[in-house]
Amino acid sequence: MRAQTVTIHRSRAFKDNARAALADDKLRASLRGAMDFLMDKRLAAFPDEEELAALRALGEGIRRRCLSRLPELLEQLEQQLAANGVRVHWAETPADANRIIHDIVEARRGKLVVKGKSMVSEEIELNHYLEARGVEAVESDMGEYIVQLAGEKPTHIIMPAIHKTKQDIALLFHERLPDTPYTEDVDELIQIGRRVLRRKYLDADVGLSGVNFAVAETGTLCLVENEGNGRMCTTVPDVHVAVTGIEKVVEKLEDVVPLYSLLTRSAIGQLITTYFNMISGPRKPGEKDGPREVHLVLLDNGRSQAYADEQLRKTLQCIRCGACMNHCPVYTRIGGHAYGTTYPGPIGEIISPHLLGLADTRDLPTASSLCGACAEVCPVRIPIPEMLMRLREESQRPAGEPVAHPLAGQGAAASAAERAAWTGWRLVNASPALYRLFGWTATRLRRLTPAKQPGWTQNHLPLTPAPKTLHELVREREAEKGRPA
Amino acid sequence: MSARDAILAKLSAAPRQALVRPDLAGHFQRFADRDGEIARLRRWAAAMRAAKTEILWTREADWDAALAGWLAAHPQPSLLLPDAPPGRRLARRLEGAENAPRLVCFDRELDGWKAELFDIAAGFTTVRCGIAATGTLVLWPDEAQPRTMSLVPPLHIALFDAAALYPDFYSAMRGERWADGMPTNALLISGPSKTADIQQTLAYGAHGPRELLVVALLPPHVDMAELEGEAR
Numbered sequence: 001m002r003a004q005t006v007t008i009h010r011s012r013a014f015k016d017n018a019r020a021a022l023a024d025d026k027l028r029a030s031l032r033g034a035m036d037f038l039m040d041k042r043l044a045a046f047p048d049e050e051e052l053a054a055l056r057a058l059g060e061g062i063r064r065r066c067l068s069r070l071p072e073l074l075e076q077l078e079q080q081l082a083a084n085g086v087r088v089h090w091a092e093t094p095a096d097a098n099r100i101i102h103d104i105v106e107a108r109r110g111k112l113v114v115k116g117k118s119m120v121s122e123e124i125e126l127n128h129y130l131e132a133r134g135v136e137a138v139e140s141d142m143g144e145y146i147v148q149l150a151g152e153k154p155t156h157i158i159m160p161a162i163h164k165t166k167q168d169i170a171l172l173f174h175e176r177l178p179d180t181p182y183t184e185d186v187d188e189l190i191q192i193g194r195r196v197l198r199r200k201y202l203d204a205d206v207g208l209s210g211v212n213f214a215v216a217e218t219g220t221l222c223l224v225e226n227e228g229n230g231r232m233c234t235t236v237p238d239v240h241v242a243v244t245g246i247e248k249v250v251e252k253l254e255d256v257v258p259l260y261s262l263l264t265r266s267a268i269g270q271l272i273t274t275y276f277n278m279i280s281g282p283r284k285p286g287e288k289d290g291p292r293e294v295h296l297v298l299l300d301n302g303r304s305q306a307y308a309d310e311q312l313r314k315t316l317q318c319i320r321c322g323a324c325m326n327h328c329p330v331y332t333r334i335g336g337h338a339y340g341t342t343y344p345g346p347i348g349e350i351i352s353p354h355l356l357g358l359a360d361t362r363d364l365p366t367a368s369s370l371c372g373a374c375a376e377v378c379p380v381r382i383p384i385p386e387m388l389m390r391l392r393e394e395s396q397r398p399a400g401e402p403v404a405h406p407l408a409g410q411g412a413a414a415s416a417a418e419r420a421a422w423t424g425w426r427l428v429n430a431s432p433a434l435y436r437l438f439g440w441t442a443t444r445l446r447r448l449t450p451a452k453q454p455g456w457t458q459n460h461l462p463l464t465p466a467p468k469t470l471h472e473l474v475r476e477r478e479a480e481k482g483r484p485a
Numbered sequence: 486m487s488a489r490d491a492i493l494a495k496l497s498a499a500p501r502q503a504l505v506r507p508d509l510a511g512h513f514q515r516f517a518d519r520d521g522e523i524a525r526l527r528r529w530a531a532a533m534r535a536a537k538t539e540i541l542w543t544r545e546a547d548w549d550a551a552l553a554g555w556l557a558a559h560p561q562p563s564l565l566l567p568d569a570p571p572g573r574r575l576a577r578r579l580e581g582a583e584n585a586p587r588l589v590c591f592d593r594e595l596d597g598w599k600a601e602l603f604d605i606a607a608g609f610t611t612v613r614c615g616i617a618a619t620g621t622l623v624l625w626p627d628e629a630q631p632r633t634m635s636l637v638p639p640l641h642i643a644l645f646d647a648a649a650l651y652p653d654f655y656s657a658m659r660g661e662r663w664a665d666g667m668p669t670n671a672l673l674i675s676g677p678s679k680t681a682d683i684q685q686t687l688a689y690g691a692h693g694p695r696e697l698l699v700v701a702l703l704p705p706h707v708d709m710a711e712l713e714g715e716a717r
Contacts, residue, residue: 232692
């Protein structure tokens with residue numbers, strides 16, 4: 001049976017999505033349990049605070065240094081991969097990347113692509129593109145396979161099906177896979193998936209994967225995984241296509257050691273994953289297996305926009321561990337689907353505006369309480385709240401205002417009323433006379449305060465001025481004590 | 486302008502500052518494991534066992550006999566062997582043995598017999614080195630021991646010379662100078678295939694091996710009984 005894939009563009013409807021998610025008790029219970037589990041696991045994986053602090057500083061230093069040399073490292077990577085026999089392709093947009101990948105499949109007259117976990121392939125909506133051209137694209141990561149079978153998108157970058165219970169999955173397999181009895185036994189469910197997917201590895205023309213780290217020094221593509229599906233996809237089919245964002249390059253092979261440790265421990269609290277797969281080329285003469293062709297597709301898709309600005313460039317330090325979403329009070333309550341983007345949670349809020357433009361993601365930078373939990377756990381110390389503030393500013397900045405590095409969709413959330421309100425607020429607070437007048441008027445007319453205040457009274461009592469201003473109260477108190485205020 | 490040139494032009498035009506390389510060697514020295522050999526072996530074994538791996542402590546002289554005994558107790562219908570000295574030695578040992586599996590040698594390109602490979606019950610490979618801190622085996626597939634041997638059969642049997650045990654990933658990579666020449670594929674393996682994708686419930690055998698057996702060759706000076714007693 002063909003797995004179905006759907007395309008969902010809903011980031012514009014974030015507020016409606018969030019409202020619906022908040023009303024879904026089952027989803028909230030499921031997310032709460034999963035996030036508590038992941039937070040506890042992460043905490044246990046870093047028992048030594050001194051080592052954690054040093055490792056985070058090292059991880060940040062490596063990522064910042066690699067980004068500071070990004071163009072040179074990309075060229076070195078390309079050169080080294082070519083020397084190893086890997087073909088490198090460059091894509092500015094998702095459409096370019098999809099076309100490149102389809103051309104590779106088409107050159108083999110391929111009909112089946114089996115995919116390891118790849119967030120970039122989600123980002124470019126590759127499955128949809130290939131299926132529209134008669135090529136079946138099957139997700140092989142168990143969680144990704146489950147959400148694909150359900151016609152959904154992943155809700156989390158590490159655990160794509162965390163929003164589903166085993167009962168949901170039992171029913172899904174029973175209904176969608178022929179001759180599959182209903183069972184809630186997790187081992188049996190995994191074995192059902194294994195049987196289906198092993199057939200796919202065998203029959204696939206092309207295997208596709210993402211990349212966790214691309215090493216410029218040796219021309220090595222590193223893949224982190226537990227299931228072995230990544231190894232299957234990159235080993236059994238005759239062609240392997242890897243697709244990654246341009247920011248994933250690291251300078252030296254040894255750079256992957258601390259980053260890998262930070263990644264697995266931050267993501268799922270594991271010291272190490274079952275497999276760390278280092279691919280440096282296709283099958284050589286004399287070797288008896290492995291793909292005959294290996295391709296790497298390097299995707300920009302807005303990353304160079306983030307790169308252009310030294311503050312926003314820190315977004316690209318991300319190693320995709322998902323710890324920020326696990327610890328985010330907003331994500332934990334609404335889940336990944338509400339964001340309507342490939343990357344949900346705090347990292348999604350700061351990267352999606354570059355991938356999709358601020359016009360399509362205008363609400364995402366506001367989907368945060370700015371509590372700072374995301375920055376506190378980020379293994380490479382991305383100051384996420386600082387960047388959320390900056391993106392809020394850019395989304396409010398008038399579209400025509402000249403800036404050094406304009407963002408796509410600048411001013412998408414600009415509102416004349418809000419701007420006027422802030423201008424008024426600034427004026428009042430900059431002039432003592434106006435401030436006194438405003439305070440006096442507001443306190444005396446407090447009974448006229450509207451009972452409904454948009455965005456506030458939904459969950460709170462109305463904000464009402466006190467009967468007297470703070471200055472008046474202080475003056476009265478000092479007068480009682482016989483001192484001039 | 487090609488996509489390549491356009492992307493590189495945009496990146497090159499961005500303001501950049503020269504940042505120094507962080508001191509990796511200093512970091513890993515600072516947090517290095519100071520364990521002695523025995524403690525390191527115990528640590529490795531405990532971490533591997535925590536990831537559902539079975540360890541068979543043996544010596545160079547009799548590992549094949551020990552493994553034949555294990556296979557007699559855990560019968561396998563078929564066993565994939567490398568076209569290399571350890572594979573040939575094991576094949577000789579298993580000839581005529583009780584409950585011996587059908588032996589298949591990986592001596593031809595995979596393409597002609599993929600489906601057959603997917604029906605084989607067990608695969609036997611050697612290991613390049615180990616990593617104590619994480620309970621890890623490093624595999625370096627080559628012409629004699631292709632990549633799929635440790636991946637496709639549901640049982641992976643790995644022959645590991647425990648003298649090649651490094652304290653951590655960094656010391657293994659540096660100690661063996663990997664950056665000077667990587668193979669087409671190198672692997673770190675830390676247990677059998679697993680997933681927790683269904684309701685955070687851990688299940689083994691997601692796509693690759695369901696079981697991992699390590700036949701660990703101990704150096705002559707290591708007391709096997711002491712090690713075994715404390716590693717469990």
